[in-house]
Amino acid sequence: MKHLILIRHAKSDWSHGLPDHDRPLNKRGRRAAPAIGGWLREKGYLPDDILCSTATRTRETLALLEINAPVRFEPALYHAAPETMLETLRSAQGDSVMILGHNPGIAEFAERLLQEAPMHPRFAAYPTCATLVARFDIDDWRSLQPGTGKATAFVVPRDLTD
Numbered sequence: 001m002k003h004l005i006l007i008r009h010a011k012s013d014w015s016h017g018l019p020d021h022d023r024p025l026n027k028r029g030r031r032a033a034p035a036i037g038g039w040l041r042e043k044g045y046l047p048d049d050i051l052c053s054t055a056t057r058t059r060e061t062l063a064l065l066e067i068n069a070p071v072r073f074e075p076a077l078y079h080a081a082p083e084t085m086l087e088t089l090r091s092a093q094g095d096s097v098m099i100l101g102h103n104p105g106i107a108e109f110a111e112r113l114l115q116e117a118p119m120h121p122r123f124a125a126y127p128t129c130a131t132l133v134a135r136f137d138i139d140d141w142r143s144l145q146p147g148t149g150k151a152t153a154f155v156v157p158r159d160l161t162d
Contacts (some may be wrong), residue, residue, distance in 0.1 A: 002136045003148070004089070005047055005098040007036065010064070010157075011128040012057040021078060025060045032129040032157035034065035039160055040067065043153065045133045049094025051072065053077035053082070061129065077101050082109040085142045091140045102140050110134075110144045118154040129157045 010029030018024075024031070040046060052058050055078050058142065076084050079102050086109070098107075098115065107126030114134060117123050122130065130147040134149040 001095070002135045002138050002141060002144070003045070003047075003096040003152070004132075004136065005040070005096070006110050006132040007056040007065075007098065007100050007135070008103055008126055008128055008130050009055070009060065009100060010036075010043055014124045016157070021054070022056050024056050025064075025110055029057070029128065030064060031062070031156050031161070033061045034066065035160045036129050036131050036155070037065035037067060039155055040065065040131070041110075043133075045153070046094075047096045047098035049092050049095060049096070050098045050100070051088055051092060051103060052075060052100040055102070055128055058102070062100055069094075069098070078104045081141075084114050085109045086144065086146070090142045090144060097141070113144075113149040114151055115147055115149065116151070120154045122156050122158075127156050127158075128159070131155050161162040 004035035010025050011031040012023040047069045050060050050069050054073050054075050110132045132154050133152040135147050
């Protein structure tokens with residue numbers, strides 16, 4: 001059995017005029033990421049392996065989650081297509097893996113992985129800091145096939161703060 005935690009980075013700040021890769025989080029993003037991290041810890045959804053885009057906003061999101069696990073920063077996850085995310089995940093070693101990435105790829109990847117989408121009105125949009133927890137009846141990530149995952153949970157920051 002394997003578990004995947006897919007997180008889109010928290011809300012970023014466009015006001016600095018920085019290149020896309022270098023954009024930091026804004027105030028809302030700096031509030032959302034710790035809320036998601038607290039939810040993950042409270043529910044016991046903790047990874048033993050983390051794969052993270054190299055973008056500033058994904059790195060900041062990860063730091064604010066306050067999750068202690070080995071991290072591999074993957075340049076390929078920056079604005080990755082679902083196929084690239086799948087290839088990267090297949091190289092993971094942990095039983096519970098977290099991926100931090102970007103839309104539109106992460107939303108499409110989540111949808112492709114699951115047998116059935118979770119009953120949440122925001123799943124298709126996959127807003128900033130949206131988090132999916134899914135399980136797969138496999139022994140090795142290399143054998144992961146699309147359409148085989150079962151959604152365990154899906155949450156967006158607004159679910160936790162309103």
